[in-house]
Every structure is written in C-alpha cells, then in structure tokens.
Amino acid sequence: MAYLLSAAALAFVLVAVSAQDSTPGQPKDGGPSGMFKVIGDSLVSGQQIFLGTNDKVYIIDKAENNPTRIGAHPAWGSEYTLGGNKARPMDLITNTFCAGGNVLGNGTWVNVGGNAEVMYGGENTVYQDGGGPYHDPDGSHSVRLLDPCDDGNCAWTLAANLTTRRWYPTVETLEDGSLLIVGGSHSSVFVNDASSTNPTYEFWPPRGAPVESQMLLSSLPANLYPLTFLLPSGKILLQANWKTAIVDYQTGIEKRLDDMPDAVRTYPASAGVVMLPLTPANNWTATVLFCGGANISSDQWKTDWNIAQNPASQSCVQLAPDVSPSYSAVDPLPEGRTMGNIIQLPNGKVLILNGAATGVAGNGNDSWAIGESYADHPLLHPVLYNPNAPAGSRWTKEGMSPSEIPRMYHSSAILLPDGSVFVAGSNPNYDYNVADNIPYKTEYRVEKFFPSYFNQWRPEPQGLPANLGYGGNSFDVGLPALGDMVGDVHNIKTAKAVVMRTGFSTHGQNMGQRMVELQVAYTMNENGSAILHCSQLPPNPAVFPPGPALLFIVVGDVPSVGKQIMVGSGKIGAQPVSDPAPLPNSFFPNTFVKADQGNSGAAARAAGWAMGAIGAVLGIVFV
Template sequence: MLNRQLSLLALGLAAATPAVLSQKPGSFEDGGDTLVSAMMLLLGNDEKVYILDKSEGNPAQINGHPAMGAVYDIATRKAQVMDVTSNVFCASGMHLPNGSFITLGGNGAIGPGGNIGSVQAEGGGSGLFDETYQDYDGTRAIRILNPCTGDATGPACEWFDDANVLAMQKHRWYSTAEPLGDGSIAIIGGFTNGGYVNRNYPNLDPAYEGGAAEPTFEFFPSRGEAQVMQFIVDTSGLNAYPHTYTLPSGKLFLQANISSMIWDPDTNSENRLPNMPENIVRVYPASGAVAMLPLTPANNWTPTILFCGGSDMPDYAWGNYSWPYINTWEYPASAKCHRITPEPSDNSSADYEEDDPMLETRTMGQFIALPDGTMMVVNGGLNGTAGYSTQTLITTSYSDMPYGMSLASGPVGTPGIYDPRKPKGQRWSNTGLDASEIPRLYHSSALLLPDASVLIAGSNPNVDVNTSTIFPTTYKAEIFYPSYFSAKTRPTPQGVPKTISYGGDKFDITVPAASYSGAANDAADSAAVMLMRPGFTTHAMNMGQRSMQLNNTYTVNSDGSLTLHVAQAPPNSNIFQPGPALLFVTINGIPSNGTYVIVGNGQIGKQPTAAASTLPANVRLDSVKGTGEGGSSTSNTTSNNSSGASHTGPIIGAVVGAIALVGILGAIFGICLARRRRAALRNSPSSSYPMGAAPNAGGQDNPSMAWNASSLSVNSPYLDQTPAGARSGGQSVEFDPYYQNTPRMSTAHGQR
C-alpha cells in the first residue's frame, strides 16, 4: 500500500506540494502490458482505466477462458483481467451521470478464427455461446460498470453483463451512443450482422439489407419502441458508428457517409445540412479523426465539429459486407480537414468550411482533446481504411495479401497538434514530437489521463490473435507526454470542488505561488479552468469527449498565490452533459493534474439549473511573482476576460446522489450468474442452451435464474429498463427470431 501511495504522489495526484515533472516532452514511454488488446478504453476515475477487447484467443485467462476485459492501474501501469461474459466486439459505450459506464451491443458468440459459436439455439439458428472462448451473444447486451478506486475488488467493481436482465430492444453492432442533456443516452443505428461496410452490392434494400442493417434508434433508459431514423436509411452502407454530438438546443448533429443533419430526438424530425465537401467519408471504415473543438467563453460555448482525414474512395470501391472492391492499402487516405458549426450563434446557415490540412494523410487517426486547449491526433495509417479481410475483389487469395488481413498500410507514428486559436495556415505542428515505433492501426485507441499525458494502446487488424503477422495483435501500451511536460513544475490547485453545477454560485480555487513562475499578473491572465471528459474510445473516436473552459476571474494575493473565481458550468446541460469529468487548471499553458468531478446532480433526469455565476472583477498586484521553477510552454493559452464580466449560459445543482446500481446488480447477478451459467454448460455438453444465458435463448426457463425487479432494494431510474425479451417476475418470455434472412459472410471483419 505504501508503494502505491508513493506512486500516486509521484504522478501528482495529491496536490499538496508542487508536482515535479521529469518526463521528456513529446516522448513515448512504455505503458506496460494491457493483457487484452485495447479495442476500447474508458477512464473510470483518477486511478483506473478500463479496457475491453473482442472475444479472441488472448493468452490472459479468467475463469478458464480467454479474457475480454482488464482494469489498468495508472500509477503502477499494471493491468488485471476482468470477466466480461458477452462478446463486446465493436460495441458502443458511454458514461452515466453518476460516474458509471455502460457498453451497448457487440457481436454474436465467437470462437477461434472468428467462427460462430458452437452451441446453437433450440431448433438451430445463430450461435449463442462458444464452448472454447466461453462468450455469449453480445448484440443486445447492456453492460454496466461501477468504477472502483484503490485495491477494491469484488462484484461491485465488476462488469454487470446479463442481457436477460438488461438489454436493448434491437441487435446492434457498430452503433453510436450519445449522452443527452438529462443524462439519458441515444443509441443510434448499427449492424445486426455484417462485415466491412453495412450494405450488399448492389444496394437494393438500403433500410435493412436483408436483415443485416439496423436503421433505428432507441434510448437508455427506454422511451418506448425503437423507431426508424430516415437518415440511417439514406446513408446506407457507410453509416457504422455515425458521428453524433448533442447541441445546445438539445438536438443532435449527425454525420455519416457524406451526409449531415440536425436531429430532434423528441420528435424524430430531421433538418438536412450540406454534404461533406469533396465526398470524403469520415465514418468507419474510412475512420477520419473527428472531434468537437473546445467550448470556451470566447466562442460562447458554441460547438464546432472538426473532421480530418478519412477517405474519398469512389462508391464502388467500398464494395459490400464481404470486402472492398479495390486494394485499399494502395489508396492514400485524405489529409484534408473541414469544420462545421451546426448551430451558429448568429443564426446563419450551417455549412462546412475547409480548414488547414493535416501534416500527412491519415485514416484511423484519433483526436484527443488536451487541457491546454489544443487537440492531438494520434495513431492511424497513410493509406487504406479500417477493417480487415482475407481478400479484396482484386486480390482474391489471402496468400497474396501484402499486409496480412490489414486493409491499411503506412502506420503514422508521429502525433500532430492542432491549435484552434492560431490563424489559419498555422494550426498544425509536430515540432519536437517523437514517433512511436509501434504500428497503431485498426482497433487502436487513445485516452487522456489525469496527469494530462495520453495513454495509447491496442491495434489488431486480425480476426483472432495473431502475433506473427506484419501488423500483429498488440498488448503493449505507451504513455505520450505532450509538449507542456517541458515545465519543471505545474500548477497545484487547491479547493477544487467535487461537483460542478449548471449555473449557481461561483467557487474559488487557490494556486500557490510555488507552483508557477514569473509575474503573478501574467500567470493570472493566462489562467484557464478546463473541464475535460476523455469519453469512451473505440475505432478512432471518443464518444462523449468534451473540452470546456469555465469562465473565471482572479485575485492576485500578496504572497504570490492566485485565487481563481470560477463560474459553474453554463446553465444548459446540453452543452456539457451530466457525468464524470476531470477539472484542470492551466497556467502559462501548463496544466495541473486533473481532479475527478461530477457535473450535474448524478441522476438521470432534468438537471437543476440556476442563473449563470456572477464573478468579481480581477484584482492585480504588479510586484508579485511566482516562486516555482517552471519553464515556459510552447502552448498558446487564451487569456480570460479581465473585466470580470461573466458569460451567460445555463447551470445545475451539484449534489451527487451516488447511484449504487452497478454494485448492487453486480453483487446480485454479475459473477453469480456468469459462473452458474458457465458451470451449467461445462457440466452439460449437450447442444441445448440454458435459459438465462443469451438475449434470444429459446431453451427452457431456469427458475433459479429468474429476475424480479421488485426484489431489488434500490430506487434507481436505471432499473426501469427491463428488455422486452427479458424475464420479469420469474416469467419466461420468448425472444424474437434472430438474424433471419441475414447474408452470411465468410471472410470479412466480424464474419458469422
């Protein structure tokens, strides 16, 4: 325990004394072994990162089968396997208002080589369980995690994963999850079965593709029957993981294929926007780098979305579910960038604007918002697309595939830094940044850490574990240190609250003189208080990622310390949706360590708001200086309004009613049911499938696994989510037929 505390102190997670930096700016360091290939990452709290992988032959085992999940300790850089029972392959995910996380959907039960599970539903049909990898069908699963701190273990810290208790209405693979202003989640689109792109060719059934596409949306918690979204029908084929962002109005901006729109989730009405310029595709498998730019007082917290890279391959080249129709690895990705402000503050018409191009072409590049107000793009390749296959329409033999199953080539090892505050023509730079020697292509990931470094992991363009191919299954993580690590010390803010509300009374943060250097007035002028949400990362996108600067003024004190008078979040929960975040204080472009906070009241529902915070005027002292040994950063931080005027925007009361749903559900169901089901299967080698093990099981009901919501002693809106096909009150409900008339692919990503 003492070693662990010392490790945490070395990372600056305790801010009582100035944090001393020793890392080389712009460098990569060994981040340890993730045990499972990091297809998905999420920051659970200021200590832990959670990792998810698809069902495959990972050497790391848990309960007698290959692991699909792990928890990574940031301080020690050590991972420990976690049990995930349903196949989380290409799922979506999102935070909840209380700091818990959910993942949504995934693939069917898969065994070695990506083959469908060996245990069939009664009467045949699609596989529901694989005896070798022991994974269950994950296509309707809603998995819930309550992140834990310290050395806590046990059911309350595990993934709750049982689609008989908690499930979506529809089977979804490559769907998008986006949080709304009340903390609920919109779940949009996806495949039910498929491979490279979400279409047959020719595309004669754009809505359902013979049963393999899912053009609907639903919500968590449920708001009723899933409904068709016309935009998903119209973007058929290239609409996996549609890019989705909640706007201040409460409507959502969506982009897929080359189309864009603003969608009202309450009325299912659509307002189409101009197409993506030059027919550049940014969704999977083109997989451009896409993110919302920082929300600041200077832009009145108005969202602008930046799209970079991707591919302008002609429509024919994308092929169909099975494989692309060209050798994608020979086709350069795009370097171009475009931005759009979907709801301009001047009420003008929204349109795309060309921005500075990246420094190289890039597919599968991923934007990470940094707390100094810049955006970093990392990972990806110069050519081709995401996905994998054993052939194309041109190269018909796997033995002739030059990069194994990878459909991309030319790994890009050097990150790029985009600064939205700089003039056009000067926004991109990679000066002083090292290059990683690890190819990070399909299924790579990246995530901002609390010390303002970036965790980079994953890469696995293979149907199953393959460590001998040219782009292998990768378990090695790296930590990247941005240029602001050039400083010898960093701010150590004191008095950071645990919750942030939507409007209401300001709060004060003190920055000691020993944690910055130079003139106090200059340091105070440069101060920025940033709320950062790293998001749920998968497939070169961070769902829910946000970067927002809170308005502040300051008082320079006679001892050289700075008191920052900080406004609560704007009084509009659509701008920065309720849930977990990291609060950083940046001085002279150098960020502090992030403090874990909850934005909002910790509950799903309309968030309390109050008037925008009123801030006092700035108070300056000309003769005072900081005493730290800090160096200057190359970052250019925007100064705050020195007049003391506050910007307007909405707010919330910040009493966090911690919802212990996951702990309770995990304790009651998680490990108990998983082990019971696995034991039942191991003890009964027959092909019958025990009820309670999969969302569409057609076997006999097992009374010992019945679920009765009324028996739970917790009052939570999350529990009002009983799936239509789940058992309630011990009663068995027959599930709908699964994958009827679905084309069956033999070689592409996600074969069945």
C-alpha cells in the same frame, strides 16, 4: 557551523535537487515531454478504452484467444491501474466485438452491442449460448454495466437486452444523463447494405421502440459508428458517409445540412473527429473538427480493389451546426491519415496520433490485404493542432518524437488526469495473432504520450470542488506561489478552469469527449499567490451532460493535474439549473510592474527552497 557556498557550488546543489524529481507541481509518473513511453501490458488488446477513476482505465477487446484467462475462457476485458501500471482480467460475459459505449449521468459506464459468438480464428459458430471454445454468447443485443472502483472488486454485469441487434453502434450521453444509442448493423458486415443496416436510434434506460432515421437510411453503405454530438441546442449532430443532419430526438424531426466535403469520415474511413472547446469567448458554441478519412465513393466499398493502398485524405473541415449548415475548410493535415485518434488537451490544443497513411479500418483475407489488414504505412509521429494559431500554421510536429509501435485497426487513446495520453491496442487480425510472419500483430503494450507541458512547472490548485452544477454560486481556487509554478505572476491573466470528459475511445472516436471552459476572474496577491474565482457550468446541461468529468486549472498554457468530479445531480433525470452568480472584478496589484521582476523573485524563492532542503538533510546552514 555555517558554510558560505560559491556560485558554482550553489549551481551543483540546485542540479542535484532537481535530479531527485522533487519539482513541485509535477505529476509523479512524469515522462520525457513530446515522447512516448511504454508503461505496461494491457492483457487484452485495447479495442475500446475509457477512464473510470483517477487511477483506473478499463480496456475492452473482442472475444478472441488471448493468453490471459478468466474462469474457463480467454479474457477479453481488463482493468488497468495507472498507479502501479498493472492490469487484472475482467469478464465481459458476451462478445464485445465493435461495441459502443458512454457514461450515464450517475457515473455508470455502459457498453452496448457487439457481435455474434465466435470460435477459433474469429469465425462465427452455430452456438448462441456461450458453448463455443471462447464461451462468448452473442453480444449484439447486450447492455453491459460497470460502476468503476479503486479497490479491484468491481465487475461488469448484464442488463436487459436491447430489442434489436447492434454491431458498430454509437452512444451519446444526453442532457438528462441518459444515453442515445444510434445505428449499427444487424449482422457481421464490412459496410452496411439495405439487408443488414439498423437505421434507428433508441434510449437507455429504455423509452420505447427504436425510432427510424431517414438520414441513416440514406447514408449507406458507410454508416457504421455514425458520428454524433449533443449540441448546446439540445439536438444531435448526426454525420455518416457523405450526409449530415441535425436530429431533434424528442420529436424525430431531422434537418438536413450540407454534405460532407472531400472525404468519408465515418467507419471504415475512420477520420479523427472532435468537438472543439466550448468557451465564454465563443458563447459556448459547438464547432466540430473532422480530419482525415478516405475519399471513397459509395460504390467503391466493395472489396474487389486494393483498398489497403488507397491514400488517406489530408482534408480537415469544421462545422458549427447551430450557426451554419455549411462546412468550412481549415489547415489540412501534414499527411493523410485514417484511423487517427484526436485527443483534446486541457490547454485547448488537439493531438492526433495512431493510424495509417493508406487504406481504411477493417480486415479480411483478401489477396491485396496486408496480412489481414485493410490499411498499411502506419503513422508513428503525432501531430498537434492549435485552433487559435493563424491559418496556415496550425499544425506542428515540433518537439514531438514518433512511437515505435504501429497503432493500426482497433487502436485507442484517451487523456489521463495527469495530462498524458494513454495509448493502447492494434489488432487488424481475425483472432489473437503474434506470429513472426505477419506485419501487424496483436498488440498488448500500453504507452503514455507526454505533451510538452511535462517539462514545465505545473499549477497546484487548492480547493477544487468535488461537484459542479449548472449555474448557482461561484467557487474559489487557490493558486499558491504562482510565480514559482509557472514562471511569471502575470500569467494569472491567462488562467482558465476547464471541465473535460475524455470519452469512450474506439475506432478513431472518443464518444462523449468534450471540453468546456468556465467563466473566471482572479485576485492576484502581493506574495505571489492568487485566487481564481470560477463560475459553475453554464445553466444548460446540453453544454456539458451530467456525469463524471475532470477539472483542470490551466495557467500560461500549462494544465494542473486534473481532479475527477461529478457534474450535475449524480442522478439520471432533469438536472437542477440556477441563474449564475456574478463574479468579482479581477484584481492585479500595482506592485508587480515587470514580468522579469516576478521571475527574479521566483528564482530566489526556488533557490532558497533548494538550499533549505539540502540543509535539512545535511545539517548545514547556508549564509
């Protein structure tokens, strides 16, 4: 029997189908765009986090009296499963308080350094063997290794110790897939001094004794968690306190650049920092953006004044160190922010969330502290930066709602494969503390933030590779029904393939976070599908160091769900490099004259798909 549906009935059918969340191309765990959603419990506070697989986020806390136990002691690590939004405890073995981390070229994650053994209340103990109440041996020499897994059976292991103590070190992945471990402190301090600073860098796997850095020596006292970026030149941008240098780690030679303007960006000022996308349009030239922090002089870091109410900086500056030694000002933040996390999104825009409007990172029992927090006035509203917008209009809050959870000291955030942002942590207390009379409690709630593209059709690429190399043959990605996915077949002209590493997030940094756009061409087919022809990565491993990464296809400013891939050989060592194969010329059929015609075809195909789905269920034929 056949039925003829009226326009009103057809509208009802389409609404009913869309309400079943059956929209092609949408992530399964979608959420309201521009909003935060609490998704689970991290078991331990998210002081440090990283993405291990498409389904697993690894969370690291300091040794403290968390209610979740593992063995005979509190847990201070967990594995969070994104698919089920559940966490399992993990044993980190030694105290990971304010450690650093990054990933090796073979896919093994490394967590480096930490603090001495502590007891109840976070006080140091006389034990050095894990015999205290938390069974947390001194972690300041530790190198902890993890090979991520999806079966719930992977575990942290200890490698041979570092030769020197490192609290608050930074870790950078190099072009051969090894790690550079930079700076830190020998002892438990708020800021460094000449007796506690560790102004050296060393390598993992080890390459000999640590190398002294004159730049780190001259950047006291605010040189903990120094800001580092591997540049396409193969050298390291190093920034701490007010000083900046380019370091040739092969020779030990340091070249000074201009001093940082406006504010301190390193811990405890803790600005948000990110390398902007390296693209064919900018010839894969590195530009680093610094936003927020605190304008505090070197002699003001003594805690005998009300640091918690010191206004955070609104300043944003950027530096292209392989082009110029000088910083340039860009649009300031809408409000001053310290401890903000900057997250690079696949569409090239930059999200900042977490942090506070006054104060700095750190905690203590000072009379002026807010509870034990050295910061106050949490910033709950995210802001979005578009580096390609005209100057004066690059920041916006439009379409985004605030979180209800203050994310203060010891908060973290990373991009996930579905394009959402995983947000965790906040604990400006010496130990686990959820008392009703304190302003900022130990926080276990995990949130996702959903950018605006979560209310849009998402591309569904087919044939994404599992590996990318440096140069060599191109690869093709299919984009079926492009008009249906993104609303206009003409958007193929905007299509991009981007490779991203989401980094190791802690203390306002995402160590190793990076985004590189591949060279592409396209072939548009008359049936609305398309093929995207993609080059491999540029034949220079310093542009994007080897190791795991996410590959996204972005069409019309909307990213696909990312696929985890391996960049490079999967081994530590010199990476194979080849000349890039040429791409074909892009092709667009003359039959697609107007974008609105493509939209009409997309709407008709969507309506036909919806009615067919309803008919299959109800046994009705629509005519």
